[in-house]
Amino acid sequence: MIRIEARPQPSAVMAYATPVLAVVLTMIFGGALFAVLGKDPFEAIATIFWEPIFGEFAFFYRPQLLIKGAPLVLIAIGLALGFRAGIWNIGAEGQYIVGAICGAGAGLAFYPTESVLIFPLMVLAGALGGWAWAMIPGVLKVKFGTNEILVSLMLVYVAEQLLASMSLGLLKNPEGFGFPGSRNLQQYPSAHNAEIIAGTGMHWGVVAALIAVIFAYVLLTRHRLGFAIRVTGEAPRAAKFGGVNPGRLVLFCLGMSGLLAGLAGMFEVAGPAGQISIDFNVGYGFTAIIVAFLGRLNPLGIVAAGLLMALTYIGGDIAQSQLGLPAAAIQVFQGMLLFFLLALDVLTNYRVRFGAAEVA
């Protein structure tokens, strides 16, 4: 009989060992999958994990890791704050979209005026857009006790339709021959979120992600509010007695996560993506939820998890083109990685006991 029982203290060893173990297990099972598909498993895994960081063209892929990882980290940091307090914003995808629409809209409103004020204004608009979108579930929860998981999820679909409407209507490029999609902000210098140092992948979104990580780290470890967040998550009743205002905390956590998701969307649309289009969102908001959990809701862990996810995307695309692996196989591989990471996490907080339960 196998049982699991709670550890008195989370195991520090396991906290570091389980992610490594999960990656190893994924390599074994994923390798088996690739072998079944008739590919050399060692080559495939080396292509996914090694090639982007240490391969011949690492000088190109390493910056790409930042570009792909930054929005994930930025969103996941905000989500983690809420998750720690037991506040479940799963609608970051919607906040990301609205942030992008607001940010791009603010910039395009001034087209073709050039001014140094435009980009800061876009940042502000993007942040506000995401914040406002997240405040809908926030206010509803505080005022009516409405479940924020469901409201925030519903608002993702509303945002997607809004995005379609914007790309086909209001924000459509007037010089685009009737095709859907806005003007390309990369070609509008005042609005372009360009690389700060060319070739490094370091754009303002990456900087924002780093600031957010430091901010979250300090908040959670040093600040009273961070303490309130942790206590609320672990012992809601104690928090209440301790003077934590739950309503305010809900508004803060949802607002913060929406703000960061909105920023991520804005930096993405002004930089790497360049334009609002019907398929602008590629699921960063949902992937970030996974990233937040893989990072154990810890700011530094989230950075690692975000880069790991980015690595599997980039390495996966390389494996597709170099080895002819189907995209679906990469998807299954990522799914396995997530399963193992999630499943093995249990070892951090619990231990597995073999044998019959001892009589109490």
Place this chain on the structure above:
Amino acid sequence: MDLSAINPILLIAAMIAAATPILLAAIGELVVERAGVLNLGVEGMMITGAVCGFIIAVNTGSPTVGFIAAAVGGAVLSLLFAFLTQVALANQVASGLALTLFGLGLSSLMGQSYVGIKPPRAEATPLGPLAEIPIIGPILFGHDLMVYLGLGIVAATWAVLKFTRMGLVLRAVGENHDAAHALGYKVKRIRTLAILFGGACAGLGGAYISLIRVPQWTEGMTAGVGWIALALVVFASWKPWRVLLGAYLFGGITQLQLNLQGAGVAIPVEYLAMSPYIVTIIVLVILSADKSRAPGSLGRTFHASG
């Protein structure tokens, strides 16, 4: 504009057929959520059901066997979720999202050699003269068997939840797992069974798309129906009959929208498409003031300590 082109009888009949996949997936998820588990992997289980059902139906020539395989396929995938959340105590939101990712990938791998094949045709239900009755006939009796099975599952779920001990236990587990545990109920076992039921229903819903509604196999063909099913459960405030109503409403808005376009009415498609979600949010707000609300333990991990 020519509204007379819209035949209300055919419109209602089309709504009923269009609602079936959402209905099947949603009633399964309803049971899962009543047991206190939030499984966001509905889309992944649906698409897996769609491909399993398709492969088996093509190889056996029998849509019925295909549907059984779809239910099994969906349930097997959900077992993975059950393991993660009930045994390994992983977070349900993250596990559900991972399940969708995995299901989408797995299904397209499995279905690679089935693109462009026509599945065997599902027979219409032989209700004979009933279907000939004017107005009611085409609306109520002109459908395939799965439509009636869907209705049957809704009715059965309602009856079981309301009148049986099993239903009582399930609800108790969902409302307060600690109390249910203290009363001696096997929380994890009950939840695992609920998850399996949800997976099987989602699988059936997926197969309805690949075997009857479309019918063909293509990657990603469920195209977000699973997410709508999740919204629907909330919209229905976790009550089986309201799931039915909601499924017709959700399916109906799409049908109505298409019909109005065909009749030449200029409508803002995007805004109509977002309306079910906005309505769901409004319903949620109204419900929050009402007594009927989300199961108490929804989404929380249970581990018997001590």
Place this chain on the structure above:
Amino acid sequence: MKLTTLLASAALALGLAGGAMAQDKTKVGFVYVGPVGDGGWTYEHDQGRLAVEAEFGDQVETVFVENVAEGPDSERVMTQMALDGADLIFTTSFGYMDPTNNVAAKFPDVKFEHATGYKRLHPNVSTYSARFYEGRAIQGHIAGNMTKSNIIGYIGSFPIPEVIRGINSAYVHAKKVNPDVEFKIIWVYTWFDPAKEADAAKTLIDQGADVVLQHTDSTAPQAAAQEAGGVVTFGQASDMGQYAPFPRVSSIIDDWAPYYIARTRAVMEGTWESQDTWDGIGAGMVGIGEITDAVPADVREEALALKAALADGSYHAFTGPLNKQDGSPFLADGETADDGTLAGMNFYVEGIEGDIPQ
């Protein structure tokens, strides 16, 4: 995050193993927006890729990445292909337009071919597209003859010039043979969503359409028509021959193979130049699938004659006199539409009811 502390020696060892492949082969990359198993748009591009392999055998190596999101992901994939030594890269979705030009700027020695776009900012970028509206003319002709209810349903994806052009072309030619014909247009706002396409087809059929044309990529409308019985359809993007001889009576096939082979050859021979290709039936880029026996013999003959006239250029699908929907003149008697007007077409021709959604 110690990206800088690298195991330099290990990197070198592996880099060598992965890099230097046979240089004498011409390497051709394809970037796909959907899965190769979509049975439509991406599937046909992949058929073109396979045709290139079949044509040149050992002289070429082709690579592809499927399901590539438009935006930064596509830019990365193109760069990766260029780094891996691709000589020619086909990017097969409109949304890849700016990424293609961005990457082309960085790799002046690599040739880029962007499908359905209009931007050629660098001498190593070409654009190509197909005159699908020529095929629509033939469909319109058959549809106008075949309909008994005089109602033709049309499933549109997005209200963009490409789709509007097709609707106009089909309408003009249906009207020519059947003055009573009426078009019912439903926009589904997706290129590929089988369930929604099926619903749209059923709606059109329920509203009396007995011919359904589609500008979406799945076979769902075909199946809906078969279920309803007595409804005529046409294959879109690929032949959809599994629904022949009825309801599918003919089809428009995206045949990229001749173009892909020609452009690959141009790269091999060093004759590749930046150009804008807009080919139709004549060049073989638009294929017309077999017209089945379900179509009366005389109609089939006319349709084939129309096809021949479109192919040799003796007839243009948009030939005046034609008016716009609002009654203002579009083309004078005998005048043909120029490519600029066609490329940006954002109006219906006279006779089509309803508004283009904005």
